[in-house]
Amino acid sequence: MWIYSSAGVTVNNKRVSSSPNSLLLLSIQSNRKEKLKLYSYWRTAKKKNSFLRDFMANSGAEKLKLYSYWRSSCAHRVRIALALKGLEYEYIPVNFLKGDQFNPVNRFDPEDYLTINPMGTVPALVDGDIVISDSFAIIMYLDEKYPEPPLLPRDLHKRAINYQAMSIVLSGIQPHQNLAVIRYIEEKINSEEKTSWVNNAITKGFTALEKLLASSAGKHATGDEIYLADLFLAPQIHGAINRFQINMEPYPTLAKCYESYNDLPAFQNAVPEKQPDAPSTS
Numbered sequence: 001m002w003i004y005s006s007a008g009v010t011v012n013n014k015r016v017s018s019s020p021n022s023l024l025l026l027s028i029q030s031n032r033k034e035k036l037k038l039y040s041y042w043r044t045a046k047k048k049n050s051f052l053r054d055f056m057a058n059s060g061a062e063k064l065k066l067y068s069y070w071r072s073s074c075a076h077r078v079r080i081a082l083a084l085k086g087l088e089y090e091y092i093p094v095n096f097l098k099g100d101q102f103n104p105v106n107r108f109d110p111e112d113y114l115t116i117n118p119m120g121t122v123p124a125l126v127d128g129d130i131v132i133s134d135s136f137a138i139i140m141y142l143d144e145k146y147p148e149p150p151l152l153p154r155d156l157h158k159r160a161i162n163y164q165a166m167s168i169v170l171s172g173i174q175p176h177q178n179l180a181v182i183r184y185i186e187e188k189i190n191s192e193e194k195t196s197w198v199n200n201a202i203t204k205g206f207t208a209l210e211k212l213l214a215s216s217a218g219k220h221a222t223g224d225e226i227y228l229a230d231l232f233l234a235p236q237i238h239g240a241i242n243r244f245q246i247n248m249e250p251y252p253t254l255a256k257c258y259e260s261y262n263d264l265p266a267f268q269n270a271v272p273e274k275q276p277d278a279p280s281t282s
């Protein structure tokens, strides 16, 4: 696998050059004409990461792999990030209802999914030899490797609001509505208790988010650009409305952001209903 960074070029973990420019000369399979084409493309590419992205897409390098489940809001966040960064990936479904998390997910995986993510949850991203689970870690990894468009604003206050909104969803809401948790409540108590538990967690989180974002929001959570908070809000609101039938009227700021997300292709294509493992009737 080719890794290109400001520190140089690595192929299959072997440093082959300390100068990123020589990537072009190292495109071993290319003939002189192709090399010149690559070189002139690199010279004119506005952003180095778009060069890397295109080069990876055309070089036969292994594609990113995303272990996902259509309805997972955590995987949904990563799908948006991948789309915003313009990255192609292989979608590998992990079907929790069939217990895929305890088995090899498909015939190409020699080992159980738990060796990929010992927590047995999605998402997990595989980038060559690098395996990352947890949506936040994955999104930060992608943002650092492919800095355009940036997922964190430069303004420190706005950046802190993004972290805060992300954290409310990541640790204040989603864990309470997680499949394993709600199944447990349903089994040990009953389904009314499950519904009230989830509603309570979403209401508490959305009330806090509404207060946090009322003064910072533009078209999106912290202005008109898309940032980290938006990647966490969109899937959370989508699930709240479609899966848990939450009324968004008390949260006008969140509802307005959600409406704007629905206009953007990166968000439109990442929704659960459009994933390859979604049931056809959903």
Ligand SMILES: N[C@@H](CCC(=O)N[C@@H](CS)C(=O)NCC(=O)O)C(=O)O
Pocket: 072, 073, 074, 075, 096, 120, 121, 122, 123, 133, 134, 135, 136, 170, 178, 179, 180, 181
């Ligand atoms: N903090 C983790 C949470 C991962 C997580 O809980 N994923 C859920 C789907 S959104 C899951 O895999 N649930 C399966 C289960 O609970 O068995 C992340 O953001 O990736």
